Amino acid sequence: MASQRQSVDLSDYPDLVVIYLGFRLRGLSDLPRMFRIGRGLRQVVAHKPDGLLAHEGLMFGLFHVGFRQYWRDFDSMEAFTRAPQHAGWWRDFTRNAGAGGIWHEAYSLRGGMEAVYLNMPGIGFASFAPATVPVGPHKTARQRLQREAIAPA
Numbered sequence: 001m002a003s004q005r006q007s008v009d010l011s012d013y014p015d016l017v018v019i020y021l022g023f024r025l026r027g028l029s030d031l032p033r034m035f036r037i038g039r040g041l042r043q044v045v046a047h048k049p050d051g052l053l054a055h056e057g058l059m060f061g062l063f064h065v066g067f068r069q070y071w072r073d074f075d076s077m078e079a080f081t082r083a084p085q086h087a088g089w090w091r092d093f094t095r096n097a098g099a100g101g102i103w104h105e106a107y108s109l110r111g112g113m114e115a116v117y118l119n120m121p122g123i124g125f126a127s128f129a130p131a132t133v134p135v136g137p138h139k140t141a142r143q144r145l146q147r148e149a150i151a152p153a
């Protein structure tokens with residue numbers, strides 16, 4: 001049987017944002033934390049927040065797992081990251097990161113890419129681009145993608 005070549009029409013998604021998330025465990029003692037994060041992500045998928053188009057699991061290695069998410073637009077993705085369900089587990093992870101690491105990289109169809117790494121060796125963009133501290137103009141994903149701030153309602 002011959003291969004069937006296909007592509008996709010993204011014209012209905014001009015503001016598409018793709019996020020890669022990764023978690024690297026440095027030892028078996030980090031497994032409980034990974035399971036808590038996994039439980040939280042399963043809830044996200046089950047209750048699909050507004051704007052989340054798709055969520056896929058990835059395996060980079062035995063102790064390095066990740067996810068790819070497709071968001072309708074940056075504003076939807078950002079609203080989710082500020083929602084209590086996400087903000088809570090992110091705050092808990094950063095307060096007690098221990099030996100585990102977490103990272104994300106975002107790619108916008110409109111242009112722009114950004115990343116943040118916590119307790120991670122040089123992977124992804126960090127494997128070739130100079131490091132910067134996420135403060136000032138690099139503090140938020142919106143700033144790193146160089147997007148205009150949303151005007152308050």
